[in-house]
Amino acid sequence: MIDLNELTIAKAHKHLVSGDFSAKEITESYLENIEEKNSDINAYLEIFDDATTQAEEADKIIKTKGKETSALTGIPLAVKDNILIKGRTASCGSKILEPYKASYDATAIKKLRESGAIFLGRANMDEFAMGSSTENSAFGPTKNPHDTSRVPGGSSGGAAAAVAMDGALAALGSDTGGSVRQPASFCGVVGFKPTYGAVSRYGLVAMASSFDQIGLLTKTVEDTEIVFNTIKGHDPLDSTSVKSSKSEIINHKSEIKIGVPSFLSQKDTPLEKDVLDNFNTSLNKLKELGCGIKEIELSSMEYSLPVYYIIMPAEVSSNLARFDGMRYGLRTEGEDLFADYAYTRGKGFGAEVRRRILLGTYVLSAGYHDAYYKKAVSVQNVIRKECENVFEDVDIIATPTSPTPAFKLGERVSDPVSMYLSDVLTVFANISGFPAISIPSGTVERDGKSLPLGLQFTASHFRENVLFDAGKKFETAQGM
Numbered sequence: 001m002i003d004l005n006e007l008t009i010a011k012a013h014k015h016l017v018s019g020d021f022s023a024k025e026i027t028e029s030y031l032e033n034i035e036e037k038n039s040d041i042n043a044y045l046e047i048f049d050d051a052t053t054q055a056e057e058a059d060k061i062i063k064t065k066g067k068e069t070s071a072l073t074g075i076p077l078a079v080k081d082n083i084l085i086k087g088r089t090a091s092c093g094s095k096i097l098e099p100y101k102a103s104y105d106a107t108a109i110k111k112l113r114e115s116g117a118i119f120l121g122r123a124n125m126d127e128f129a130m131g132s133s134t135e136n137s138a139f140g141p142t143k144n145p146h147d148t149s150r151v152p153g154g155s156s157g158g159a160a161a162a163v164a165m166d167g168a169l170a171a172l173g174s175d176t177g178g179s180v181r182q183p184a185s186f187c188g189v190v191g192f193k194p195t196y197g198a199v200s201r202y203g204l205v206a207m208a209s210s211f212d213q214i215g216l217l218t219k220t221v222e223d224t225e226i227v228f229n230t231i232k233g234h235d236p237l238d239s240t241s242v243k244s245s246k247s248e249i250i251n252h253k254s255e256i257k258i259g260v261p262s263f264l265s266q267k268d269t270p271l272e273k274d275v276l277d278n279f280n281t282s283l284n285k286l287k288e289l290g291c292g293i294k295e296i297e298l299s300s301m302e303y304s305l306p307v308y309y310i311i312m313p314a315e316v317s318s319n320l321a322r323f324d325g326m327r328y329g330l331r332t333e334g335e336d337l338f339a340d341y342a343y344t345r346g347k348g349f350g351a352e353v354r355r356r357i358l359l360g361t362y363v364l365s366a367g368y369h370d371a372y373y374k375k376a377v378s379v380q381n382v383i384r385k386e387c388e389n390v391f392e393d394v395d396i397i398a399t400p401t402s403p404t405p406a407f408k409l410g411e412r413v414s415d416p417v418s419m420y421l422s423d424v425l426t427v428f429a430n431i432s433g434f435p436a437i438s439i440p441s442g443t444v445e446r447d448g449k450s451l452p453l454g455l456q457f458t459a460s461h462f463r464e465n466v467l468f469d470a471g472k473k474f475e476t477a478q479g480m
Helices: 009-018 023-041 051-068 107-115 157-164 181-187 221-231 273-288 299-322 337-348 351-364 369-390 416-423 427-432 464-477
Strands: 044-047 076-080 118-123 170-174 190-193 214-218 257-261 292-296 396-400 436-446 449-459
Touching (some): 009 051, 009 221, 023 076, 023 118, 044 157, 051 118, 076 157, 107 118, 107 221, 118 157, 157 170, 170 221, 181 190, 181 214, 181 449, 214 221, 221 436, 221 464, 257 273, 273 292, 273 436, 273 449, 299 351, 299 416, 299 427, 369 427, 396 464, 436 464, 449 464
Antiparallel strands (some): 044 118, 436 449
16 A cells, blocks of 8 residues: 555655555556546646556656666655646636647656656646636636645645645646645645746746746655656747746855845734744744744835736736637637627626736726836836845745635635735746745634745845755754
């Protein structure tokens, strides 16, 4: 019997190479666990019918290569529903793309396929990655494995829940404003967003192109590093991907200097009290491990959320214009061409997607472009510059990942502003293009249930190596 709860990618690789179990056996164990739990959690929208066939191919590779086998060969993964896998449905959690099947592999999928990884199925998500709770999926909400009355976070809630419920060893997600890190915090797993451009976006269905980045959900920082090293790198098919990673040539000192924004210690902090207590306890553990802790000023950070919710809808309005019933996906006939467009988009898009399209169209319209969009871009540059200046004195910026633990299903659906505030501590990394990681930092009690929290580290561009080193130190402090 394989103990999935204790398994990591690193451990599974050793077992697979030594012959303790096969890729087919571990895949079947995950499939059995998914069959038992997914009807309640709804982490997966589809389980692929060729998962065991993929595993059999992986076993052949392991038998041939032995100790030279890639660390990801035979490793079962979940894939968020907005990342293309050739021949598979990619609905983005939306009715408008429900019938669409991908005609090619995303670059990240291609690299994982070449490494021998196994794709178990499509993970649920907020429609077109718009949401912080995975309640906006057209195919029903995902529930938090730690408390099924609560959300798993979003928009990569299905991917996070899949890892948390032992339905996959790791998962690919996407992070536009915290959509990997926030659900990682809510579900008690590691969530990682690379530097913008470090991982190709080719084959990731666009939401807000200047913020979107494929991210990872795993059990440990070591596992995150393994997958990241496989999928990173320049891709000529993505004009925003970078040709080289500075992290390969920048060495940091043994002592990691951690900057803590001063607003976290103020009376009007957005954090719930026990979340702040957990954060301070985490900082003390890092201090005991020899990390330097320094208070920093990030006065512009408070503008990150409003800037994000102006630029992001503007890009959403542009990107989603292509879904009109003419080329792919849902088509609803009307009395003329305009009616075809209107009926298709009205029937195919959910309420949150329509809300953001309307917001984006408004801020880009004549008379408002300069007042809103142009001003937001100017403030975005101020935020990025201030953060870059801070990184001259510290290696990473530390904050809680979210101001609260997982909230109840339905609690914020009717209050969009309250829902958007879930991203208040994560969006600045996307606005600035910085890499960031969320690591489990303990739990708090709510209604008799222990709910996970996350500690977020953010580093300067292409300093993923610093995030991994700091993350491993923190895991050591946590006894992980």
